[in-house]
Amino acid sequence: MLISLKDINKTYNNGQPLHVLKGIDLSIDKGEFVSIMGASGSGKSTLLNILGILDNYDSGEYHLDGVLIKDLSEKQAAEYRNRMIGFIFQSFNLIGFKTAAENVELPLYYQGVPRKKRQALAMEYLEKMGLGPWATHFPNEMSGGQKQRVAIARALITRPSIILADEPTGALDSKTSVEVMQLLKQLNKEEGITIIVVTHEGGVANETDKIIHIRDGVIGQIEENRQHTAWSGPQVK
Amino acid sequence: MRMDKDTFREILDSILRNRSRSLLTGFGVFWGVFMLMLLIGGGQGLKQLLQNNFEGFAQNTCIVFAGNTSKPFKGFKKGRRWSLTYDDVDRLRNIVPELETITPSVSLWGRSVTRDEYTYGKAVVKGIRADYRNIEAPKLMYGRFLNDADDLQERKVCVIGKGVYASLFPEGGDPCGKPLRIDGSYYTVVGVDWKEGGGIQINGNASDQVIIPIRQACRAYNLGNVIHMLCFTAKEGVTMSDITPRVREVISRAHYIDPTDEQAMFLLNTQLMFGLVDNLFRGVNFLVWLIGLGTLLAGAIGVSNIMMVSVRERTTEIGIRRAIGATPRMILGQIISESIVLTLAAGLLGIVVSVGILAMVELAMTQDGILKAAFQVPFGAAVAAALLLTVLGVLAGLAPSLRAMGIKPVDAMRDE
16 A cells, blocks of 8 residues: 555644544555545645645544654655655746756755766656757746646656646646646556546546545545546546 | 755856846845945055155154243243254253154255256255154165264265255266255265155155255354254153153253243154044044945845845745755755855955955056055955855845745645
């Protein structure tokens, strides 16, 4: 079991206490391609933050790759994030004054990998994303789809246990969305990388093998979706 | 945090690729250092310019000359004329042991000096002893100064000032050994004193002077035992003001003058004057440092302020860095390092530019290849400024980096 959540509770205390996650139990295996679906306010972002070690939880247990993730110091959390998790954000979150290659190699910089090796690896991953010629371009010179692929390369470069994608197609047009989802799918199939996509779009969720519905802070239905037939609305295709 | 080439490159990238932000940040410090250095250099140069006026003049000198009495004393009426005499030299030597050099001089104004067809009409003929050089150091261009033998043997030799030389020897060259006629007697030139007439002029402008041995002067001008002026310096560590009353007393007693009669005997203590100038420049220096450091501090606060804004602006960037594995410490290190590098680079640029401008000022102040006053900032001050900058850089970066450290990775996602 790569990820196992046991009775995770989380309450925000901003004035009015807000019980966001009310006992989440969830396990995700290695190599799965999962989506977490829910309306806004359902707690899916909070769950993603906890999965990504970006936020603490109040009670319960979260094991990631056999390590108990609980009450970590900032330093430890940073290290685990760096080594075990690759993030893909809705707004790409590339650093504007760094080139594509420099953005990709940044996680390795924080690991203390020598510059030469970093650069070689970054090029390798960019080429894998089909962005070899764009390595020295800055993010504002690239299209949304290209930017997201740079972000994916950055997420992959540390060979993390899981990729967490927060609305990865949210800022993309439908054609590019398809490309990005295909890319994720391909990474999952060919390299066996565990990917968790958080989305509120049925079409996006339909591309994954398993859909976890979250509603009002609890896990609702878990749909097996090997055939990608769960969604009958407009397809991302 | 490691501080290797890689880290440094990361910091440099952040600074260089956000040019306008960096320029804005650095300008305050640049200006502060620039002003500080310029003020220090300028203040020092002005001080030297002023001191040039006293150049070669012993700073612990006292000059005595006779005036008319203003009080009746021992049966003498007031308004009596009197003169210092050669005996006063020995008298002071015996009674006031704290005195170092005691030297008499006579001076005769508006004398004409002639060489062949050239005449200089407003020369000041000054009879002195060789030890007068301890009072007013000559700046010899040619030849030598008078020596004791000249005086003892009453040689007819002279040292001439720059102005006299220029008028009598318009063709230039070494005038030594050439004869001059002064009031009917011939003297051989042995030296040329190049000293400019500065702010302190004893018996006329130095460039108008023709200096001859005092015994010869007394004989040639029938002065007998009379001397016009007595100059003396105090020994090392003696304050002149402490001994001037005794000098006054000794001379007054010998010449039957009321010791309280200030007008009968003029005592000019240069130490007081130099003290005044020293105090003035101490004040100027204080102001220079106050203003300079103030400007520098304002610059550093400016850096801190802009860094603060920039940290807020960079929330996303810092959040991303945190999300992909930067520890808070690394962020702290980065922001502080950026601050140090920025302040140091801007500050060093300020030092270089101000040194350049001061060098140009020095160039403008140079005449005949001789520098009138050194306006340049001392090397030590520049090094101290650079060190100070580093400290300021750390301090300026402290608050912004602490804020940056507080940025959570989730902020990166929220800040959209």
